[in-house]
Amino acid sequence: ELKVYVGIRKERKGNGEIMIWYPYVQMKSMKTPYKVKKAKGVYIYTEDKKLIDSVSSWWSAIHGYSNEEINEAAIDQINNFSHVMLGGLNHDPALELAEKLKEILPGDLNHVFFSDSGSVAVEVSLKMAIQYYNNKGMSKKKEIIALKEAYHGDTFKAMAVGDDADYHKAFPEKEGIYHICPKIEELEAILEKRHDKIAVFIVEPLLQGAAGMKMYDIQFLEEARKLCDRYDVIFIFDEVATGFGRTGNKFVSELVIPDIIVLGKALTGGYVGHAATVANQKIYEGFYSDDPSKAFMHGPTFMGNALACRIALKSLDIFLRDDYMDKIKKIERILIDSLKNLKSHKIKDIRVMGACACIEVYDAKDLQGFSQFAYTHGVWNRTFLNFMYTMPPYIIEEEELLKIVKVFKKWFDRE
Numbered sequence: 001e002l003k004v005y006v007g008i009r010k011e012r013k014g015n016g017e018i019m020i021w022y023p024y025v026q027m028k029s030m031k032t033p034y035k036v037k038k039a040k041g042v043y044i045y046t047e048d049k050k051l052i053d054s055v056s057s058w059w060s061a062i063h064g065y066s067n068e069e070i071n072e073a074a075i076d077q078i079n080n081f082s083h084v085m086l087g088g089l090n091h092d093p094a095l096e097l098a099e100k101l102k103e104i105l106p107g108d109l110n111h112v113f114f115s116d117s118g119s120v121a122v123e124v125s126l127k128m129a130i131q132y133y134n135n136k137g138m139s140k141k142k143e144i145i146a147l148k149e150a151y152h153g154d155t156f157k158a159m160a161v162g163d164d165a166d167y168h169k170a171f172p173e174k175e176g177i178y179h180i181c182p183k184i185e186e187l188e189a190i191l192e193k194r195h196d197k198i199a200v201f202i203v204e205p206l207l208q209g210a211a212g213m214k215m216y217d218i219q220f221l222e223e224a225r226k227l228c229d230r231y232d233v234i235f236i237f238d239e240v241a242t243g244f245g246r247t248g249n250k251f252v253s254e255l256v257i258p259d260i261i262v263l264g265k266a267l268t269g270g271y272v273g274h275a276a277t278v279a280n281q282k283i284y285e286g287f288y289s290d291d292p293s294k295a296f297m298h299g300p301t302f303m304g305n306a307l308a309c310r311i312a313l314k315s316l317d318i319f320l321r322d323d324y325m326d327k328i329k330k331i332e333r334i335l336i337d338s339l340k341n342l343k344s345h346k347i348k349d350i351r352v353m354g355a356c357a358c359i360e361v362y363d364a365k366d367l368q369g370f371s372q373f374a375y376t377h378g379v380w381n382r383t384f385l386n387f388m389y390t391m392p393p394y395i396i397e398e399e400e401l402l403k404i405v406k407v408f409k410k411w412f413d414r415e
């Protein structure tokens with residue numbers, strides 16, 4: 001007998017409440033967001049302002065906005081098709097992007113698993129590492145070491161490996177997860193004690209973004225690589241924020257090669273959400289078997305989305321073609337030169353790495369109202385906690401970058 005289920009809803013009327021639930025904000029006291037009408041190059045146009053985007057839309061829009069070459073590629077792809085499932089089907093955009101990533105990533109980081117956001121790509125990396133040991137009959141190895149103040153995304157395991165007291169208070173579960181400072185003695189001490197249980201060491205390499213652009217030296221990663229090899233631990237670089245040039249390296253993974261790299265944000269030049277978890281040969285072989293139960297069980301609906309892959313391919317073409325690494329070096333030089341004489345008793349520290357600069361103040365209250373202030377001066381910026389920072393699109397011109405720094409200075413010069 002055929003059953004038909006009817007799900008007609010009564011029409012619901014809006015009650016004047018804001019229907020979008022915005023991120024990272026108390027809705028009751030939230031100021032109405034500015035409405036964007038257009039974005040082009042490094043500029044965001046709202047109803048009343050033309051703003052230099054100093055933060056690349058959460059560090060993703062490396063080419064700025066509405067790049068003509070990327071637009072063209074996207075339109076061409078949409079006119080063909082935008083998405084088909086990657087289960088049982090594939091297509092040139094996904095195949096070519098995987099090939100391209102394999103080509104530009106170092107070592108044998110060759111096996112690309114696509115997903116739709118940085119957080120999910122982090123989840124995928126952790127699942128891969130833990131199942132790798134499971135597949136080898138080492139199911140005890142499932143604990144994780146991460147860095148203090150780490151941020152790896154807002155999904156459950158990504159929050160658990162994170163260490164951000166302010167963001168995820170309601171989700172304190174950290175069983176089998178240990179947080180250390182980027183100091184080799186700390187890593188060594190815990191590995192000596194627990195290596196038979198530890199599966200993963202995951203880091204944001206060199207630059208811990210949401211921690212407040214905390215920076216540390218490459219030596220730690222070099223030493224950590226050796227320890228991970230010695231104790232049979234999978235080393236994961238979450239390069240969601242650092243990848244594609246932000247630290248002054250194309251990838252930090254070029255300096256120290258991890259077992260798994262996680263990419264997101266700038267993968268698509270900030271156009272659409274897409275991410276990749278790329279594993280080395282060793283990990284891949286841990287799954288490659290006649291045993292179906294050793295397969296990797298994960299498959300986001302939009303993984304390998306053709307539109308996203310086509311956009312990512314064009315974004316990468318431009319990134320590799322247009323001397324971006326030189327542009328990033330120049331941005332770094334301008335940031336160092338212009339910020340070195342920024343002085344205020346409120347400032348605790350100023351740090352620069354690649355196309356990223358952060359001004360840390362002692363008291364978060366000293367940054368209250370800065371976003372509004374920057375807005376009125378033609379700069380789009382959002383501080384968080386006690387950090388004011390810029391991570392501009394790489395296409396930014398010197399005078400635009402200097403304008404951002406000038407607004408930072410003006411803020412501290414007010415009294």
Ligand code: PLP
Binds near residue numbers: 120151152153241265
């Ligand atoms: N990992 C790092 C290092 C990040 O900075 C972020 C986002 O800021 C994520 C993961 C999460 O990425 P998404 O917001 O795309 O889920």
